[in-house]
Amino acid sequence: MKKNIAILMGGYSKEYKISLESGKVVFNNLKNIFNCYKIHILKDNWLYVDEENTEFLVNKGEFKILEKPEIKFDCAFNAVHGSPGEDGELQQYFSKLNIPITGCGEFQSRLTFDKVKCLEFLKPHGIKSANSFVISKGDNVDTNKIIDQVGLPCFVKASRSGSSYGISKVSKKEDIDKALEIAFKEDSQVLIESFLDGTEVSVGVISYDNEILALPITEIVTDNDFFDYNAKYKGQADEITPARLSHEMTLKIKSIAKKIYHILDMKGFSRSEFIIQNNDIFLLEVNSVPGLTSESILPKQANASEIELKDLFTNAINEAIN
Numbered sequence: 001m002k003k004n005i006a007i008l009m010g011g012y013s014k015e016y017k018i019s020l021e022s023g024k025v026v027f028n029n030l031k032n033i034f035n036c037y038k039i040h041i042l043k044d045n046w047l048y049v050d051e052e053n054t055e056f057l058v059n060k061g062e063f064k065i066l067e068k069p070e071i072k073f074d075c076a077f078n079a080v081h082g083s084p085g086e087d088g089e090l091q092q093y094f095s096k097l098n099i100p101i102t103g104c105g106e107f108q109s110r111l112t113f114d115k116v117k118c119l120e121f122l123k124p125h126g127i128k129s130a131n132s133f134v135i136s137k138g139d140n141v142d143t144n145k146i147i148d149q150v151g152l153p154c155f156v157k158a159s160r161s162g163s164s165y166g167i168s169k170v171s172k173k174e175d176i177d178k179a180l181e182i183a184f185k186e187d188s189q190v191l192i193e194s195f196l197d198g199t200e201v202s203v204g205v206i207s208y209d210n211e212i213l214a215l216p217i218t219e220i221v222t223d224n225d226f227f228d229y230n231a232k233y234k235g236q237a238d239e240i241t242p243a244r245l246s247h248e249m250t251l252k253i254k255s256i257a258k259k260i261y262h263i264l265d266m267k268g269f270s271r272s273e274f275i276i277q278n279n280d281i282f283l284l285e286v287n288s289v290p291g292l293t294s295e296s297i298l299p300k301q302a303n304a305s306e307i308e309l310k311d312l313f314t315n316a317i318n319e320a321i322n
Contacts, residue, residue: 002033002034002035003034003035003074003075003317003321004034004035004037004071004072004073004074005030005034005035005036005037005073005074005075005076005077005317006037006039006063006073006075006076006077006099007023007026007027007030007036007037007038007039007076007077007079008023008039008041008076008077008078008079008080008085008090008101009022009023009024009026009038009039009040009041009079009080010023010040010041010042010080011041011042011080011081011082011083011084011085012041012042012043012082012083012084013081013082013083013161013165014082014165014186015081015082015165016042016081016082018081018291018293019079019080019081019082019085020040021293022079022081022291022292022293022296023038023079023292024038025292025293025294025299025309026077026079026292026313029309029310029313030077030310030313030314030317033310033314034317037065037071037073038050039058039076040055041080041084041085041090045057045058046058046060048065048067048068056068062097063076063093063094063097063099073099074099074100074321075099075100075101075102075317075320075321076090076094076099076100076101076102077101077102077313077316077317078090078091078101078102078103078289079289079292080289081289081291082161083113083160085109085289086109086112086113086287086288086289087109087110087113087160088106088107088109088110088113091103091104091105091106091109092106100320100321101320102268102316102317102319102320103267103268103269103288103289103316103320104264104265104266104267104268104270104288105265105267108264108265108266108267108288109288111264112264112266112270112285112286112287112288113160113288114159114160114189115157115159115160115191115285116132116134116159116189116191117159118285118286119132119191119283119285121264122260122263122264122283125259125263127256127259127260127263127283128280128281128282128283129193129282129283129284130150130155130193130194130195130196130275130282130284131149131150131151131193131194132149132150132191132192132193132194133145133146133149133150133191133192133193134159134189134190134191134192135180135189135190135192136188136189136190137184137188137189141176141177141180143173143176143177146176146192147173149192150192150193150194151194151195152170152171152172152173152195153169153170153171153195154169154170154192154193154194154195155167155168155169155170155192155193155194155195156168156170156176156179156180156182156183156190156191156192157183157190157191157192157193158183158184158185158186158187158189158190158191159187159189159190159191160186160187160189161186161187165186166182166183166185166186166187167183168182168183169195176192196275196277196282197277198275198276198277198278198282199219199243199245199275199276200219200220200273200274200275200284201217201218201219201220201243201245201253201273201274201275201276202217202218202220202239202271202272202273202274202297203215203217203218203253203254203257203271203272203274204269204270204271204290204297204298204301204302205257205258205260205261205266205269205270205271205272206268206269206270206298206302206312207266207267207268207315207319208307208312208315209315212258212261212262213305214254214255214257214258215298215301215302215304215305216241216242216243216301216304216305217241217242217243217245217250217253217254217301218239218240218241218242218243218297218300218301219239219240219241219243219244219245220237220238220239220240221237221238221239221240222237222238239297239300241297241300241301241304242304245276249276249279252281253274253276253281256274256281256283257272257274260272260283260286264286266288267319267320268288268316268319268320269288269289269290269298269312269316270286270287270288270290271286271287271290271297271298272285272286272287273285273286273287292309299312
């Protein structure tokens with residue numbers, strides 16, 4: 001008998017449109033294997049959207065489709081980027097209902113979504129990151145102190161945000177205030193990091209077939225100031241998989257990415273971003289619900305490993321259930 005799978009997509013952040021695309025990819029790959037239900041997680045309502053795009057309300061209290069209360073879900077597939085899919089809220093909600101959900105747990109989700117806390121958590125384990133300065137909304141801003149700490153150019157980032165929302169590259173002291181204003185629109189805490197002049201790479205690490213696998217590394221090349229929203233989603237970057245790295249460097253980065261996965265006790269999919277500078281490897285961030293669209297990095301890495309998406313997604317569901 002086919003299992004009933006709720007494919008969660010959307011979310012409360014600016015990433016909701018990207019998440020809807022990720023969710024569609026998951027649905028299309030799984031609809032012939034399971035009884036799949038597209039569940040749009042939106043601020044105003046949670047909705048079940050059928051194949052004819054008819055919408056039905058979802059009762060949040062019991063996670064039941066109001067028009068189809070007899071359906072009991074065996075698992076929820078988390079394709080929600082940003083809040084509430086990557087900040088622990090959905091993990092906590094489904095845990096209370098005893099419905100398995102794909103991916104990591106509440107603690108890991110909250111930690112990896114917060115760049116400041118995640119980098120601090122990993123530092124004692126020998127995971128390097130850029131020199132940084134943290135500011136909370138309402139703090140007095142001393143630009144001289146910031147520059148003394150991180151130098152110029154630097155990156156100003158919302159601590160809890162994805163898809164490069166709330167990130168600016170700053171080259172002049174007088175532009176710091178504007179960058180902070182942009183970042184504070186996304187979060188109440190901002191991370192300012194030194195600019196690392198090197199090669200940017202992305203490494204997917206997944207739990208697959210009872211093994212922890214580091215997928216082929218992707219090298220990111222863009223003429224933009226950095227790997228921003230346009231570079232990620234509008235084709236303004238070259239994503240080269242496998243990355244043009246030496247065999248030794250490839251093994252080293254994969255080892256660090258897997259180490260991070262183990263330290264954080266992750267499950268399901270993850271994608272870690274690094275900068276290689278002078279043969280040193282610096283972590284930028286860890287994503288617990290990486291993009292799953294046709295333009296996203298992790299599906300391309302899986303393809304390079306000859307793992308079909310339907311197998312990747314089915315494995316995540318079986319892992320969650322078991």
